[in-house]
Amino acid sequence: MTTAPASSPTRVDALVVGGGAAGLSAATVLARSRRDVVVLDTGEPRNAPAEGVHTFLGHDGVPPLELLARGRAELESYGGRVVEAEAVGGHLADDRVVVECADGSVWAARHLVVTSGAVDVLPNVPGLERQWGRGVVHCPYCHGWEVRDRRVVVLATSPAALHQAGLFGQLTDDLTVLVHDPSAVDEAGRERLEALGVTVVDGPASALVECDGVLTGVETPTGVVRAEAVAVASVVEARSAVLESLGVPVVDLEMFGRVAARHVEVDPMGRTSVPRVWAAGNVADPMSQVVMAAAAGTRVGAMVNAELVTEDQERRLAAR
Template sequence: MTQPTTSPTTLDVLVVGGGAAGLSAATVLARSLRSVLVLDTGAPRNAPAAGVHGLIGHDGLPPGELLARGRAELASYGGRVVSAEAVGSSRDGDRFEVRSADGRTWSARHLVVATGARDVLPEVPGLREHWGRGVVHCPYCHGWEVRGSRVLLLATGPAALHQAGLFGQLTDRLSVLAHEPDALDTAARERLSVLGVPVLEGPALEVLGDGGVLTGVRTARGVVPADAVAVASVVEARPGVLADLGVRTAELEMAGSVVARHVEADAMGRTSVPRVWVAGNVADPMAQVVMAAAAGVRVGALVNAELVAEDQERRVAGS
């Protein structure tokens, strides 16, 4: 067993999570001459996707390449990334201590958590295997790539009609499969009928593919050919070390159904615990990469401003 270090590494700011939000926050802080370190497990939410979209100047860039560039930029300003999983945290006076799975400990004046979220999908064999490529959820992330193709939307809840409208503008070969029996009420079915969108009876039994390419969905009534499957995931924040500090989480509902779970914070990323901040999908489950990065920049700037105020207060008090 790895033994903990005898004394923690001291920092101005520790960032837990090295995705777009975490790296952006850390880079702002490093450019402000703050000692900052990022702990990251190297498992971003968008890893299965072929490219990042909606990020001006970087459209189509593979997620791994975007993060590699971000790490290099952070390093150029003196920031560091450590490959480690944060497993616990505690408060020690006006500092926070975070422990990693390998026994190391870090102490920081401010803590930024940007651990992202995970997508909870329906339990359908083959769905996860094609996630992020043949199986998509966001028309702004993947819609262009499936335009004009045979898209089968799995209706699992109240978001189905909303998704049908968004994907329906991208292809006239959209069909909806009633995967959950109560996902489509009479009004929704009638609306889809008027719009010319076929409704098929489910549930989906298996997502089929050939050589990694999605080919269709098997149901009790046979195989429905498809080039892509659209489905709404339940987006669950990965709060990680925040639970130890008493930071609250909340549920986001649509038409009475939970569509996401996130960490509570104000619009600036402040949590209910002073000097503990969040950025990206952990706080905003629906944020795309560009939004997560912007949130990280904002949090980094606000944390630095608070550190400046704290430093000035100590100097004035000691004068």
């Protein structure tokens, strides 16, 4: 990863903001099409706390940072560049998208692809963030196999907990739903869970309990609920500063009667509502796993190159 150039604005064919699976995939497609492409990245992937990437065919168990290192090397082998910089804003200028960075550098690209990802906002329970990606999980498809047959506590903060309990109940028979928010589990939901053999405990949760850094339980006003893993639904917030500065709206995604995420809307090809501005990965689809984000980035990279090809042809024809 290199630093931003001292002189600016630096003009490129395509600029990618965010160097995760989506961004590197988009940039690699463009580099392989002989485009001058730069990725701006801060090195803070959403899945950094996880031990490995799962359900990515051929890459199962690869540590997230190792996967990204491989991706950067592949991109650079085709002439693409990854620059260490934080994009903080942008605007349109004629046939370019101009992006400003925190270090003062400025980039001007014919097309901008934003793959800045998202962050997980967790309930305010001491210990949740510290255990995030280890003892605390959210996705049964990302981490479920790793907690199979273990003592799992679903922290019920919204009605989504009933859905989550069903998914994790497929993986273990030792399942407890801890009602952190009373509105999360109504009487009918409680009866359903108990009829299915799921233990329901009233909270709220006051803290996680650890021994030598290993999760052992969840503290409540009436005692400690033993746990080897805690499943919790985060609120997924898009990293959208650049998109919002360009006028791309951020919208709420509601699931199970609550706001589960905030993201930007794109068309099936990844176009936003602003010309020359595209988005892929968790910033646009907050529920995407790594393999889905990579696929979306590949599609957007191909579409951007197709747009560039058409523009180049029109310019050559106009010159004649």
